[in-house]
Amino acid sequence: MKSFRADYVFPVCADPIKNGIVTVDNDGKIISVTDQNSPPADVQVEQLSGIICPGFVNTHCHVELSHMKGTVKQHTGLVNFIIDVQKSRDNEKNSIIDAAFKADTEMYESGIVAVGDISNTNNSIPVKEASKLYYHTFVETFGFLPSRAEETFNKALELLKEFKPLSCSITPHAPYSVSKELFKLIKNYSDTGRNLLSIHNQECEDENKFYRYKLGTFLDMYAAFGIDIQHFKPQARNSVQSILPLLSNKQDILMVHNTCTNLKDIYFIKRFDRKITWCFCPNANLYIENRLPKIELFIGQGYNITLGTDSLASNNKLCILSEMRTIQHKFPDISTAKLIEWGTLNGARFLGIDDDKGTLEPGKKPGLNLITGLDGLTITPETKVRRLV
Numbered sequence: 001m002k003s004f005r006a007d008y009v010f011p012v013c014a015d016p017i018k019n020g021i022v023t024v025d026n027d028g029k030i031i032s033v034t035d036q037n038s039p040p041a042d043v044q045v046e047q048l049s050g051i052i053c054p055g056f057v058n059t060h061c062h063v064e065l066s067h068m069k070g071t072v073k074q075h076t077g078l079v080n081f082i083i084d085v086q087k088s089r090d091n092e093k094n095s096i097i098d099a100a101f102k103a104d105t106e107m108y109e110s111g112i113v114a115v116g117d118i119s120n121t122n123n124s125i126p127v128k129e130a131s132k133l134y135y136h137t138f139v140e141t142f143g144f145l146p147s148r149a150e151e152t153f154n155k156a157l158e159l160l161k162e163f164k165p166l167s168c169s170i171t172p173h174a175p176y177s178v179s180k181e182l183f184k185l186i187k188n189y190s191d192t193g194r195n196l197l198s199i200h201n202q203e204c205e206d207e208n209k210f211y212r213y214k215l216g217t218f219l220d221m222y223a224a225f226g227i228d229i230q231h232f233k234p235q236a237r238n239s240v241q242s243i244l245p246l247l248s249n250k251q252d253i254l255m256v257h258n259t260c261t262n263l264k265d266i267y268f269i270k271r272f273d274r275k276i277t278w279c280f281c282p283n284a285n286l287y288i289e290n291r292l293p294k295i296e297l298f299i300g301q302g303y304n305i306t307l308g309t310d311s312l313a314s315n316n317k318l319c320i321l322s323e324m325r326t327i328q329h330k331f332p333d334i335s336t337a338k339l340i341e342w343g344t345l346n347g348a349r350f351l352g353i354d355d356d357k358g359t360l361e362p363g364k365k366p367g368l369n370l371i372t373g374l375d376g377l378t379i380t381p382e383t384k385v386r387r388l389v
Contacts, residue, residue, distance in 0.1 A: 001025050003045040004388060006370065008377070009033060010053040010337060012345045013359040021045060022052055028365045028389040048370055051377070052388070053340050054360055055113030055367025056320035057347025059279050060198065060256045060308025063117050064124045067091050067099035069312035075290040078204040079217040083224055085313055093123060100127045103318055107309075108132055110319040111369035111385045114348065114357055116198060116254065116308070118171075122162045129166070136351050137168040138198040141186065142177045144222075146231055149181035153189075174200040175239035176207055176218055179231075183246040190251045196351070197247070198279075201240055201255040204289055208260060211239040241268045249273045254350060256308060259285050259293045266301055277304040277350045280342075282326040284310030295331055306347040307339075321371065321385040328379045336377045 002024055009020025011033055019036040023043060065085070072084045104127050107115065114134040117124065120142075128135045139160045143152035156170045172178040172186055189195060202208060206216035214234040222229050235242040240261060247253055249272075255261075256279045269276055278298050285292050287310075298305060309318045324339040344366070348358030357366045368389040373382035 001031060001043050002389070003043045004048055004052060004368065004370075005036070005045050006048045006050055006052040008051045009360065010051055010340050011360040012054055012341055013361060016337065020052070022360060022368060024368065024389055028367065030360055030362050030364050030366070032362055033360045050370050050372035050374065051336075051340075052360075053369050053371060054344040054358055055369055055387070056111050056343045056385075057114045057306070057351065057357060058107060058112050058309050058318065058320055059116040059254060059277075059306040059347045059350055060281055060310060061107075061115050061117045061318065062119075062311035062313070063100045063103050063115070063127060064096065064119055064121055065089060065311040065313045066103035067096045069099070069316075072313050074287050076288070077206075077217065078288055079206065079221045081288045081314065082221060086225075088313075096123050097126060099312075100124050101130075103312060104131050104133065107318045109387060110317070110321065111367065111387045112318070112320060113367040114351060114353060116196075116347075116351055118198065119159070119163070122159060125163060125166070128163075134351075134353060134357070135166065136196060137163050137166060138171040138196065139163065139168055140171055140173050140198075141182060142173050143182045144177055144179050144227055144229065144232075146179045146181045149179055149185055152182055153185040169195045169197070171197045172199055174203075174207075175243045176210060178243075180246060183243060187246060187248050187251070191248055194250075194252070194352075196252050196254070198254040198256055199243075201258050202238065202260045202265070203257045203285070205260050208238040211235045211242050212237060238262075238265055240265050244269060244272055244274060247274060249275060251275065252350065252352075253277065254279050254306070257281060257285060257293065258298070259289055259291060261293060261297075263297050266297060270301070277306055277346070279306045279308045280323070280327065281308040281310040281315075282323055282330075283316070284314040286326070287314045287316075292326075292330055295327060295334070299334070304346050304349060305342050306350055307343045319385070321379075321383065325379045325381070325383060332378075336374070336379055339379075
């Protein structure tokens with residue numbers, strides 16, 4: 001057994017414990033979480049400075065794009081980013097897999113224990129089979145042409161079979177890349193059993209502009225990819241409002257990025273019985289659009305909120321603490337305790353693994369992180385995370 005005492009222990013499921021002690025067995029399973037007055041018997045306690053919290057859950061990543069680190073220009077906008085990624089994503093398969101293995105190790109060392117990962121290919125399978133991390137793979141579908149919906153869906157089913165028995169599901173990419181017909185096929189499939197969804201949502205203003213008026217830079221994107229969009233009619237409302245009726249209340253839905261989601265969108269969603277979780281990836285938003293979502297709008301609305309890193313095509317590192325730092329710098333009223341909850345328990349809840357991850361409770365194996373270099377309980381540029389277990 002190992003015991004660790006820190007300035008604070010954040011169980012997440014309970015109030016922080018000053019001078020708390022966490023004891024784990026040799027497999028990382030938690031034996032006890034106690035205060036300074038009741039240390040475990042016959043176990044040497046390692047004294048640490050900082051906060052002990054559960055391992056982080058990264059609910060949005062693209063590990064198969066890790067070979068693209070540093071290859072896509074920053075601040076060019078979402079449409080240019082998508083075009084650049086499509087031009088650059090193909091590479092020699094072994095180099096793609098090698099980069100994915102390195103990214104997996106990076107996430108492990110930065111205290112991440114579980115990942116919701118987007119896949120368009122089978123390149124990440126060997127990484128996930130060998131990883132110390134828990135992965136849920138979202139097999140992502142692209143198909144804006146109604147005539148291609150069934151073909152696209154069947155290809156996703158074939159790829160899903162390759163990932164099994166690993167945890168996986170079929171998901172739409174984004175409103176602007178999935179036709180109504182394809183959305184309906186995914187909905188019908190999801191209605192037969194639990195099928196987690198992860199949707200890129202409102203990453204830029206032009207996504208809403210396209211759905212409202214069929215104008216903006218997305219027209220350039222479709223032209224660049226040779227996609228005829230004559231079938232699409234302006235919806236006179238934002239993208240998330242347009243696709244929400246195509247989803248069912250039997251689906252657990254992760255809305256990712258939400259850079260341009262507004263209060264009217266949130267209130268619109270509240271009128272529907274949908275299982276929505278909001279995921280923020282602030283460093284990717286800055287990398288691509290050089291702006292952040294209005295995160296304060298989502299707090300107190302009754303929704304689950306999680307954190308993600310996106311890919312190394314749109315981020316310099318895969319580190320949840322770095323995402324927390326960015327959020328707290330822009331929104332200082334969001335406490336470190338709240339950010340830790342978003343980055344641990346809330347992510348575990350969405351992925352359906354909160355019986356083992358996300359909180360420090362006896363019997364669980366959530367991983368242990370030590371966060372140091374705080375100013376009181378505030379994250380600073382010097383704040384670091386070290387994996388203890």
